[in-house]
Amino acid sequence: MTQAKSTKPFSRFEWKIAWAYLRARREEGGVSVMTWISLIGITLAVAALIITLAVRTGFRDEFVATILGSNAHVTVYSSIYVNEAGQTARTIPDYAQWAKSLAAVPGVTRAAPLVKGQVLASYRGSNAGVEIYGIAPDDLMTIPRVAITPDDHWGDVTRFAQGVAIGSGVARELGVTVGDKIKLISPDGAKTAFGTSPRVSSFEVVYVFSAGRYDIDKTRVYLPFSEAQTYFNRGDTADEIEVMVTHPEAVDDMTLPLLQAVGERGLVWTWRDASGSFLRALDIEDNVMFVILSVLVLIAAMNIVSGLIMLVKNKGRDIGILRTIGLTEASVLRIFFICGSLTGVVGTLFGVLIGSLFAIYIDQIMSFVNWMNGGGAWDPSIRGIYALPAELRAADVFKAVSLSLGLSFVVTIFPARRAARMNPVEALRYE
Structure with missing residues (x-):
């Protein structure tokens, strides 16, 4: 048997094969359905993370701005x-x-x-x-x-x-x-x-x-x-x-x-002394919310694993043929890596778009929610401020994108390696 020659990483034919697998019909194993589930899961998880980060940043900034804009930064009084x-x-x-x-x-x-x-x-x-x-x-x-x-x-x-x-x-x-x-x-x-x-x-x-x-x-x-x-x-x-x-x-x-x-005789009391406990509570809540939503992104990314495992199982004959005609293990790994990571990339892009639009138009969205509830959706006597603020920052978006893509790429490697290490003889034995 002629030894398989290595190909250029992520060659055009690898992208074409991966794209063909992603568009597989229901009768070919339902892979397209799992792809859509994975895509929607990543999209919603990333959007939720971006919205939470934007609201968290906006709420903190508005809270601090109202403190600094109407109260003393430092109060000096006498003993x-x-x-x-x-x-x-x-x-x-x-x-x-x-x-x-x-x-x-x-x-x-x-x-x-x-x-x-x-x-x-x-x-x-x-x-x-x-x-x-x-x-x-x-x-x-x-x-x-x-x-x-x-x-x-x-x-x-x-x-x-x-x-x-x-x-x-x-x-x-x-x-x-x-x-x-x-x-x-x-x-x-x-x-x-x-x-x-x-x-x-x-x-x-x-x-x-x-x-x-x-x-x-x-x-x-x-x-x-x-x-x-x-x-x-x-x-x-x-x-x-x-x-x-x-x-x-x-x-x-x-x-x-x-x-x-x-x-x-002087004593001082700063705005941090007055509101420090509340700000520390906000910091703790922010960290907890980020961890929880990161878990949601991980769960959504795990759907990619499920879809790829099904894809590898359904395409065992194809993998055997590709290996027989000369494709290397690395080339097969890249094909299935593209299948999984492409779902993560597209889902992340849609999530960024939806999350950013939600943060930008949050006033209109909250007005609609308030109208649907008949008023009282946001109670300023409890929240302290009159509206739900959101501030979209590039650093927060980058954090969400990095987390989503990182998890999508990592979880994709394992089923892709399984496909690459499949023995072509075993894959074709019962075909």
Whole structure:
């Protein structure tokens, strides 16, 4: 017998034979049915992985953006001390100097004194518990999600010195709009001979904002700094200093310089301290979801193995003939490798297309789902944000494609090797 000569890897005839096997008719063993099952499985698994990665990235980015866009990146406050009246206090009497020193730290974009307190807001019998932020008008203008680029807003923020700015959730719960006057009721009011009487003051609503976070919009009310000092009996002090930095993700590197700027009485609390546990929970959930969906991709890839095993069994006579006329083991292996890997490649491409389209048009899809459910498909009071975001990143798509193709190529090798090692004499003995 003439020894088989090696052929050029992935020659044209190898592709033609593999393509012919992939298009095999039902009466030839049902291979085409298994091919379609494998193709659909890979497509759905890759699409699900890309959609999950896009939603995960979008949700995290939107959550962090709403935190950084409407809250302090770093809060600087005072440790407990004894004031001139012999009472313990945590207010900051020299807040102007603290703010000036903090603003001079490299990387700090703004340092704003705040007066904070919780009160009851009331309007025509409707009541809501709110959190007051006493802030200077110029400082309010620099808050991105409130004054610069809010999700939505009503009224004129430049009139803030003449009234209050409230979140859209507060406005909705009280039933107020721009121009209405709300009452702010604090139990810690004026001290009289008969005890402490509640403090009740009326303020005009001059601005309504939506910061993109349900919990912020539902509770936050901004009051001019001097008005807040009077209302909460703070005198000429502040409760804390709100600090914004250039690079919030590297805020941990800023804590020491900020502490050095205010002296030994200062304490800091970063946005990572406030939301770190939630972000860590998101990271854990992301990793778990990726592992679960990777298993789904593996299960879909295993369908390729089933289809190839059936194909090898049905094409045993063909393999014997091909080996007899001179094809090498390597050439037979490549033919069946092409059959399996081509299914994985096509399924991956379709999965990328479907997953990317879903991520791009997620707003329209969620609107349709919400309409089908009669509303309430996305509850902002639970999720915190108002819509399901998705951000399609090339790195996430590459990760999904690499996983799918890698698994498809690996699982294809084993049945392809079985076909290549088939003895042509045994394959043709009973034909």
